[in-house]
Amino acid sequence: MNLLHFLNSFFSDGANWHGENGIPHRLVEHVEYSAIALAIAAAIGLPLGLFTGHTGRGGYALSAFATGARALPSFGLLVLMTVWLGQLGTTPAMVPLVALAVAPILVTAHEAIRNVDPAPVDAARGMGMTSLSVLFQVELPVALPLILGGLRSAAIQVVSTATIAAYISLGGFGRYIIDGLAQQTYAQVVGGAVLVAGLALVTMGLFWAVGRLVVSPGVRRRR
Amino acid sequence: MNQYFDIPSDLQHSYLGLIGLHLQEALLPVLFGLLIALPIALVCARFNWFYAPVLWVTTVLYAIPSLAFFVVLIDYTGATETTVMIPLTVYSLVLLVPAIVEGTRAVSPDTVAAATAMGFGSFRRFVQVELPIAVPAIMAGLRLAAVSSISLVSVGAIIGNQGALGNLLHDGMIYHRDPLIVTSVVTTAVLAIAVDGLLVLAQVLLTPWQPHGRAAARRARTGPGDDIGPGTDPAGDNVTGKDLTGTDVTGKDAAPQDAAALGEAAR
Numbered sequence: 312m313n314l315l316h317f318l319n320s321f322f323s324d325g326a327n328w329h330g331e332n333g334i335p336h337r338l339v340e341h342v343e344y345s346a347i348a349l350a351i352a353a354a355i356g357l358p359l360g361l362f363t364g365h366t367g368r369g370g371y372a373l374s375a376f377a378t379g380a381r382a383l384p385s386f387g388l389l390v391l392m393t394v395w396l397g398q399l400g401t402t403p404a405m406v407p408l409v410a411l412a413v414a415p416i417l418v419t420a421h422e423a424i425r426n427v428d429p430a431p432v433d434a435a436r437g438m439g440m441t442s443l444s445v446l447f448q449v450e451l452p453v454a455l456p457l458i459l460g461g462l463r464s465a466a467i468q469v470v471s472t473a474t475i476a477a478y479i480s481l482g483g484f485g486r487y488i489i490d491g492l493a494q495q496t497y498a499q500v501v502g503g504a505v506l507v508a509g510l511a512l513v514t515m516g517l518f519w520a521v522g523r524l525v526v527s528p529g530v531r532r533r534r
Numbered sequence: 535m536n537q538y539f540d541i542p543s544d545l546q547h548s549y550l551g552l553i554g555l556h557l558q559e560a561l562l563p564v565l566f567g568l569l570i571a572l573p574i575a576l577v578c579a580r581f582n583w584f585y586a587p588v589l590w591v592t593t594v595l596y597a598i599p600s601l602a603f604f605v606v607l608i609d610y611t612g613a614t615e616t617t618v619m620i621p622l623t624v625y626s627l628v629l630l631v632p633a634i635v636e637g638t639r640a641v642s643p644d645t646v647a648a649a650t651a652m653g654f655g656s657f658r659r660f661v662q663v664e665l666p667i668a669v670p671a672i673m674a675g676l677r678l679a680a681v682s683s684i685s686l687v688s689v690g691a692i693i694g695n696q697g698a699l700g701n702l703l704h705d706g707m708i709y710h711r712d713p714l715i716v717t718s719v720v721t722t723a724v725l726a727i728a729v730d731g732l733l734v735l736a737q738v739l740l741t742p743w744q745p746h747g748r749a750a751a752r753r754a755r756t757g758p759g760d761d762i763g764p765g766t767d768p769a770g771d772n773v774t775g776k777d778l779t780g781t782d783v784t785g786k787d788a789a790p791q792d793a794a795a796l797g798e799a800a801r
Contacts, residue, residue: 313609381678382726384685386692387719390703394712471599478692488601492693497609504602511597 314501321502332486334506340482341510344401344473348408349466356413357458360420364454365446373421377414385411385472393479404476411472412465419461423454455526463518470511474503484510537713542705545695549717556698556725560684563619567626567679574627575634576660585635592628600625600686604693613694622686626679633675637668670744673737677730684726688718699725 321327327334363369385407392403427450435449451458477485487503490496523531539549547555578585603621611617641664649663665672688700695701699718706714738744 314606378681378727378730379723381681382685382723382730384688384700384719384722384726386685386688386697386700387703387715387722390707391715391719394707394715467597471597471602474599474601475689475692485601488605489692492605500605504599504606507602508598511599512594515593515597 317498317501318505321498324498327502337482337484337486338506338510341470341473341484341507344404344408344476344481344483345466345469345514347401348405348469348473349412349462351405352409352412352416352465352469353462355409356416357420360417360458361424361446361451364421364424365442365450367425370421370425373417377418380410380414383407383410386475386478389475389479398479401476401481403479404473404481408469408472408476412469415461415465415468419464420454420458423457423461424450426457427453452527453530456522456530459518459522459526463515466514466518467511470514471507474507537711538717541702542709542711542714545701545705552699552702553721553725556684556687556700556722557729559615559618559690559696559698560622560687560725561680561729563622564626564676564679564683566619566623567630568676570623571627571630571634574631575638576657578631578635579638579660579664580656588631592631595624596628600689601692604690604696608693613696615690615696617693618687618690618696622683625686626683629679629682630672630675633672634665634668637671637675638664640671641667666740669737669740673733673740677733680729680733681726684722684729688722 326332330336359373363373388407388410389404392406396403424446431449431453432445435445440448473483474485474488476483477489484503484506487499487506491499491501491503541547541549541552545552574588578588598621600621603624604617607617607620611620638660645663645667646659649659654663688697688703691697691700691704695704697703699722702714702718706712706718
């Protein structure tokens with residue numbers, strides 16, 4: 312019950328709720344890093360994945376690229392970028408986070424589009440739909456649950472990994488963990504850990520809600 | 535070259551020693567994860583209702599950031615290799631259980647019925663029929679687990695030099711030796727790609743009945759709706775690259791990344 316004791320002392324400390332090092336401010340920072348990284352990764356991964364999935368070409372190049380992106384160690388890349396680029400705002404942290412998120416987004420988008428049942432696609436084409444409207448009006452809606460799954464998985468990993476941004480003196484919930492380790496205030500460490508895990512769970516819930524809203528009822532019922 | 539491979543003495547390991555340590559810290563958890571995941575998946579396969587709660591628990595566990603997991607464990611297991619390996623085991627487990635369950639579930643009902651008719655009990659059927667057919671899906675999960683595990687070990691450097699190759703990052707920073715950082719990143723990435731390649735090779739050896747190499751590449755190229763000219767449609771129902779033998783779990787043997795994608799989405 313050690314852990315609960317630490318949690319209680321962290322969250323009941325009024326100093327943790329105000330100012331620069333307060334939970335609200337750190338939350339905004341953490342969400343900001345994660346959202347920017349996810350947006351950049353989606354801007355790269357989604358168009359590429361949709362296009363290659365639609366044309367059915369480039370699957371091998373794509374899987375090689377994804378393996379390479381996955382193989383890059385996030386923490387190592389963070390340190391390397393800091394050393395190479397210097398403390399240029401959040402850029403050194405963005406590089407590993409985007410590299411981390413791009414692989415799941417790209418690969419799921421590609422596979423989701425490729426695995427759409429060919430019958431409706433052929434029907435759409437037979438009705439005279441252009442290639443682009445087949446992609447956006449038939450393939451995309453059917454593939455949406457899987458694509459969202461890829462985005463969700465990327466988002467959870469980014470939220471978890473954004474913690475290490477604090478190692479190079481950026482903000483976010485990681486601040487509590489890194490500072491707590493340095494100052495040997497264990498309550499702070501545990502508090503930070505719980506906050507990140509909680510945020511990851513909220514992210515998951517968010518994607519579930521978005522899925523309910525944007526996935527067509529017909530597609531949802533079939534799954 | 536020396537500035538890249540001259541390892542500071544405080545790490546108490548040579549370059550090769552660090553590689554060995556890194557592989558051990560990364561891959562033993564994947565092995566443990568697999569050993570724990572198999573019985574869980576067996577239970578999930580037999581009792582369907584058990585799968586949903588298991589999926590929930592594993593998804594929640596996956597949401598715990600590695601750094602947070604490490605530091606919480608310090609209180610129980612100290613700043614040791616065990617502290618790094620326990621979370622990695624859990625993450626592997628989280629990736630492998632859905633991979634095995636989804637893979638075995640996708641086995642064609644005809645195959646399962648045939649095995650039952652031949653007198654296979656449900657345990658023997660799981661081990662001797664469903665598992666081997668699910669190998670591509672399981673391997674996709676294993677590859678994800680191994681690669682992410684190799685990458686995550688480095689984070690152990692933050693909790694007091696438990697990150698094997700990741701420790702070079704810390705030393706590179708405090709001693710201002712940038713080449714060490716490059717060495718750490720490049721070596722970790724190469725290790726991950728090499729292990730991934732070995733697992734692909736293992737999959738080829740484990741599934742001799744699946745088309746590989748040129749045949750697989752040819753079928754991968756015939757994506758859905760690829761222009762099949764008039765009159766050249768003898769294999770009309772095979773345009774999706776699906777295996778006609780029916781043993782094909784997911785129809786994705788041709789492109790190994792497919793199963794990985796589905797595993798990714800299932801998390």
